[in-house]
Amino acid sequence: MRVGLxxxxxxxxxxxxxxxxxxxxxxxxxxxxxxxxxxxxCGQPGYNSGDRQSARDLAEKxxxxxxxxxxxxxxxxxxxxxxxxxxxxxxxxxxxLRGRLERLAPRVFELTDFLQSVLKIEQLPAAAxxxxxxxxxxxxxxxxxxxxxxxxxxxxxxxxxxxxxxxxMADSRACCGFGGTFAIKYGDISSAIVEEKCAQIHxxxxxxxxxxxxxxxxxxxxxxxxxxxxxxxxxxxxxxxAGDC
Amino acid sequence: xxVQSMHFKARAGERLADQRLQTNLKKLSTKFVTGRASxxxxxxxxxxxxxxxxxxxxxxxxxxxxxxxxxxxxxxRRGATVLYAESAxxxxxxxxxxxxxxxxxxxxKSKSMVSEEMALNQALEAAGITPIETxxxxxxLQINDNEPPSHIIAPVVHKDKExxxxxxxxxxxxxxxxxxxxxxxxxxEMLRPQFLSxxxxxxxxxxxxxxxxxxxxxxxxxxxxxxxxLPPKVHVxxxxxxxxxxxxxxxxxxxxxxxxxxxxxxxxxxxxxLTGPRAAGEQDGPEHMYFVLVDGGRTGLIGGxxxxxxxxxxxGACMNHCPxxxxxxxxxxxxxYPGPMGSVLTxxxxxxxxxxDLPQASTxxxxxxxxxxxxxxxxxxxxxxxxxxxxxxLRPRYERFGLRLWAYFAKRPALYHLAxxxxxxxxxxxxxxxxxxxxxxxxxxxxDQREMPAPFGKTxxxxxxERRVAK
Numbered sequence: 001m002r003v004g005l006x007x008x009x010x011x012x013x014x015x016x017x018x019x020x021x022x023x024x025x026x027x028x029x030x031x032x033x034x035x036x037x038x039x040x041x042c043g044q045p046g047y048n049s050g051d052r053q054s055a056r057d058l059a060e061k062x063x064x065x066x067x068x069x070x071x072x073x074x075x076x077x078x079x080x081x082x083x084x085x086x087x088x089x090x091x092x093x094x095x096x097l098r099g100r101l102e103r104l105a106p107r108v109f110e111l112t113d114f115l116q117s118v119l120k121i122e123q124l125p126a127a128a129x130x131x132x133x134x135x136x137x138x139x140x141x142x143x144x145x146x147x148x149x150x151x152x153x154x155x156x157x158x159x160x161x162x163x164x165x166x167x168x169m170a171d172s173r174a175c176c177g178f179g180g181t182f183a184i185k186y187g188d189i190s191s192a193i194v195e196e197k198c199a200q201i202h203x204x205x206x207x208x209x210x211x212x213x214x215x216x217x218x219x220x221x222x223x224x225x226x227x228x229x230x231x232x233x234x235x236x237x238x239x240x241x242a243g244d245c
Numbered sequence: 246x247x248v249q250s251m252h253f254k255a256r257a258g259e260r261l262a263d264q265r266l267q268t269n270l271k272k273l274s275t276k277f278v279t280g281r282a283s284x285x286x287x288x289x290x291x292x293x294x295x296x297x298x299x300x301x302x303x304x305x306x307x308x309x310x311x312x313x314x315x316x317x318x319x320x321x322r323r324g325a326t327v328l329y330a331e332s333a334x335x336x337x338x339x340x341x342x343x344x345x346x347x348x349x350x351x352x353x354k355s356k357s358m359v360s361e362e363m364a365l366n367q368a369l370e371a372a373g374i375t376p377i378e379t380x381x382x383x384x385x386l387q388i389n390d391n392e393p394p395s396h397i398i399a400p401v402v403h404k405d406k407e408x409x410x411x412x413x414x415x416x417x418x419x420x421x422x423x424x425x426x427x428x429x430x431x432x433x434e435m436l437r438p439q440f441l442s443x444x445x446x447x448x449x450x451x452x453x454x455x456x457x458x459x460x461x462x463x464x465x466x467x468x469x470x471x472x473x474x475l476p477p478k479v480h481v482x483x484x485x486x487x488x489x490x491x492x493x494x495x496x497x498x499x500x501x502x503x504x505x506x507x508x509x510x511x512x513x514x515x516x517x518x519l520t521g522p523r524a525a526g527e528q529d530g531p532e533h534m535y536f537v538l539v540d541g542g543r544t545g546l547i548g549g550x551x552x553x554x555x556x557x558x559x560x561g562a563c564m565n566h567c568p569x570x571x572x573x574x575x576x577x578x579x580x581x582y583p584g585p586m587g588s589v590l591t592x593x594x595x596x597x598x599x600x601x602d603l604p605q606a607s608t609x610x611x612x613x614x615x616x617x618x619x620x621x622x623x624x625x626x627x628x629x630x631x632x633x634x635x636x637x638x639l640r641p642r643y644e645r646f647g648l649r650l651w652a653y654f655a656k657r658p659a660l661y662h663l664a665x666x667x668x669x670x671x672x673x674x675x676x677x678x679x680x681x682x683x684x685x686x687x688x689x690x691x692x693d694q695r696e697m698p699a700p701f702g703k704t705x706x707x708x709x710x711e712r713r714v715a716k
Contacts, residue, residue: 007705009655013669014698016705034710041655046648048609048628050635054652061656089625124661146611175568179608181644184256187690192261192572193608194695222695225681 003031004069006062006083008076009041010214018214021242022075022111028125029115038067043084047090048180056090063100066242072108075238076213077144080110085147087100110144112212112237116153124160127243129151132235133163134207139197139220140172141213154237161240169200178219194223201232208233210240246364246393248595250579253602257577269405270574277399277565280509281616287511294501299619301495302556305455305487309547311491312378312455313538320458323521325534329486333359333541337368340447340481340579343535344374347479349444355462355469356380357449358397358559359483359539361581362594365447366391376447377439377469381432385409388416395575397582398507398561403574410497432470436468446472446531450484451559452499453536456492458518460484460536473519473531480522480531485537487555493518499558502618507560540593550629554589554617563613569606576632585613585623592630601639604630643687665704 003026007019019035026033043058045051062083066072074080084105091097115121138158144150158164177183177193184190197220201209209232211217221234239245249256260266285291317327330336340363344352352369354360354376366376366387378387382400386392389412394400401409404662406425413428414421417435422428448469450460460482462469475479490496496518504510523530546552564570564584577584580591580600588603604627613623634640635648654661675682676699684692691697 001659009665012705013665016701016708019705019709035706037706037710038658040658041651043652043655046652048631049644049648050628050630050631050633050640050647051645051652052635054648054656058652058655116464125504142608142610142612145613173612175608175610175612177568177608179610182605182608184688184690187695188258188261188567188695189569189572189606190608190690191694193568196568196572218698219695221698222691225696225698226683226694230408231664 001031002070003033004034004066004072005035006039006072006074006079007035007064008074008079008214009038010218010230011075011090014214014218017234017244018075018236018238020077021135021236021238021244022073024125025111025115025238026073029119029121031119034067034069038065042079042082044079045180047086049084052090059087059090060097060158063097063104067100070107072104073108073114074108075165075236076113077110077141077148077150078213078215079243081107081143081147081229083108110148110150110155110212112157112241113148113150115241116156122160124157125242131243132208132233132240132245134180135165135167135205136173136210136235136240137167137169137201137206138172139169139176139201139209139211139216141211141216142175144212145173150212154210158210158237161243164240167204169204170175173202174200176213176216176219180215183215183219190219191223194219195227198223198227198229202229206232208235210235210237246361246581248580248591248599250595250600250603253577253579253606255491255572256579257606260573260577265405266403267572269403272402272570273565273571275421276309277507277509277561281562281565283507284505284509284511284642287505288501294498295618295620296660298499298502298558299556302558302619305489305491305495306547306552306555307535309486309489309544310613313486313493314490315455315491316453316458318458319456320521320536323458324524325458325536327536327538330537330539331543333539335361336483336537336539336541337363337365339537340365340483341368341372341374342478344369344445344475344480345372346488347445347533349374351375351376351377351439351443352445352447353379353440353443353472353477354383355464355472356400357385357447357483358394358581359449359485359541360447363392363483365483373611377436377443377473379436379440380464381429381466381689382438384432388412393576395583396561396564397549397559402676403576440471440475443477445479445481446475447483449474450482450488450536451503451581452488452490453482453538454490454493454496454518457520459518461496461500462517462519463515464517465471465476465508465514467515469517470515474529476481478532478627479535480533481535481537483537483539485543486540497635503558503613506562508617551589551593551626553621554586554593554626557586558619560618562616562618566612566616568608568610568612571645572587585627586621588628589623589630595637597630597633597637601634604634607649662704662706666707669700669702669704672700675694
């Protein structure tokens with residue numbers, strides 16, 4: 001099974017180790033993983049900011065790089081949601097691209113969805129020495145949750161990791177306030193929303209908050225650290241599942 | 246109502262700093278969000294009901310002219326007068342004319358957001374007619390110097406009991422009360438003589454029914470009944486043209502969703518279906534009944550990319566569940582309709598130029614779409630408005646430049662890889678030993694209240710290539 005890994009621009013730049021965790025999870029499960037070298041961005045920043053043309057160009061670029069694989073896996077709900085639920089809109093006036101997308105989109109998966117629903121993995125990779133163990137709470141990132149239905153999958157997988165115990169926060173579905181460029185354009189509103197999320201995390205009192213999207217991760221970690229919490233770890237679900245951190 | 250949406254950022258900032266408001270806004274999640282969640286469980290087939298409601302609403306909107314004509318015929322046949330107003334201002338003029346024709350000195354009103362669009366109270370006052378709001382929330386706002394509502398179904402959600410206690414004591418000139426039942430009683434005592442002495446009743450209309458020429462009105466206080474059945478010899482319904490439903494059957498479907506989505510009630514305390522003025526031999530009802538049906542920008546949405554917005558049933562679920570609304574409240578949005586539905590409607594009705602922040606001030610989290618009883622794709626509509634802003638160059642130049650620059654690089658992998666390699670190293674340096682950036686040029690929106698965790702310092706693709714070579 002040839003799997004194309006779309007690393008996403010944020011993981012590529014900010015947290016490359018998450019990309020390697022995703023790679024490890026897929027390879028351990030027996031996939032032949034290819035990382036197309038030309039990949040950049042899925043086009044979401046432009047799409048959500050009204051720059052439709054740029055988004056369309058990047059969508060077409062993505063299609064060119066990834067439509068030869070059996071599956072495409074994305075360790076991010078928001079990039080996955082962009083590809084699966086919004087590319088169609090961008091190709092509305094181009095039947096040829098639309099046709100190609102319709103063949104590819106059903107084979108594009110968010111990482112935990114792929115591991116749980118397609119590969120149905122039983123065993124996680126062996127944890128590295130000193131890998132994270134402890135209590136966690138899980139934040140459901142908006143696009144993964146609402147556009148792709150990612151909710152049970154990461155929890156089912158996390159339950160397979162020995163020494164990791166999940167405590168649900170009051171409202172794991174509530175937005176963290178990131179919203180892409182919203183976090184910079186309306187920094188004060190965004191910060192007020194993430195403060196709410198941090199309060200819920202603190203109320204759980206867990207060692208870590210685990211999630212599946214880089215945007216939320218940087219937002220939550222940034223707010224926790226600024227408010228003086230240097231203890232609560234903020235981990236991507238791929239890192240915990242791969243036993244890498 | 247005058248548009249204040251251009252002051253969105255400043256207003257939102259003030260609301261964020263208002264601790265009392267922040268506490269008051271928590272009512273939204275404890276009351277409305279939980280209420281809705283349990284109320285929808287009562288329906289055997291919530292999804293099926295939603296789909297049926299969408300179909301029924303769209304049937305009306307796609308043939309709006311036909312159903313309005315049917316409505317007009319039926320309402321007229323039953324003795325009511327149906328008038329149309331192209332603009333909200335025209336609608337106010339019509340109501341004032343009706344009032345003058347019947348020599349009205351005092352008009353009692355039940356809640357109507359369309360009358361807010363019309364700035365009806367100001368128009369009536371200017372014509373020497375006294376409007377009295379009788380919905381408790383709207384009454385509180387009116388006696389507080391005509392403060393605008395901050396929510397479409399809970400107009401005073403931004404206030405707490407103590408604020409209302411102070412206000413009542415000051416305006417009613419009575420001892421300060423703190424018990425809600427007693428305060429409500431006092432408001433009723435103040436309102437009763439107004440009900441008895443008014444000449445005209447003005448109500449909104451949740452829906453108008455084409456096959457019977459009726460208006461359907463949902464309230465929880467029964468004040469609407471007092472506005473339409475008690476002495477007033479004239480009843481004027483003001484509502485939007487898009488509120489028409491073909492049949493009573495359609496109304497039944499939509500009513501299964503409205504109170505549940507709005508307040509978490511299976512049915513509102515009062516639900517009235519009013520058809521025509523008092524007929525010969527009938528005991529109650531007004532002598533004259535008018536419908537003032539307002540366009541106010543609505544026909545502009547028909548057949549276009551924002552048509553879905555017209556099926557909105559004004560339940561308020563989108564704002565109750567919106568993380569942004571929950572933090573900044575309704576007044577920040579600067580016009581009649583706040584929250585996600587307002588961020589689509591306001592630009593559509595008053596123009597994109599005056600409302601530049603509204604389509605942008607959303608995280609696009611999608612919860613509004615999830616809870617909307619008629620599944621209006623609000624995030625998609627907000628995104629479409631952003632596209633229009635971008636096309637018409639209405640956003641700041643640096644923002645356009647930034648987006649185009651990002652796309653320019655992202656379309657050219659070699660250049661992109663070079664730029665990101667430099668970028669992550671620079672950011673890594675900025676992060677220093679604590680691996681965290683506390684202040685960024687052009688990024689103060691982020692770093693004012695948050696750290697920016699520093700990147701690792703090399704990109705994934707660099708490391709991937711290095712590791713492949715090492716193997």
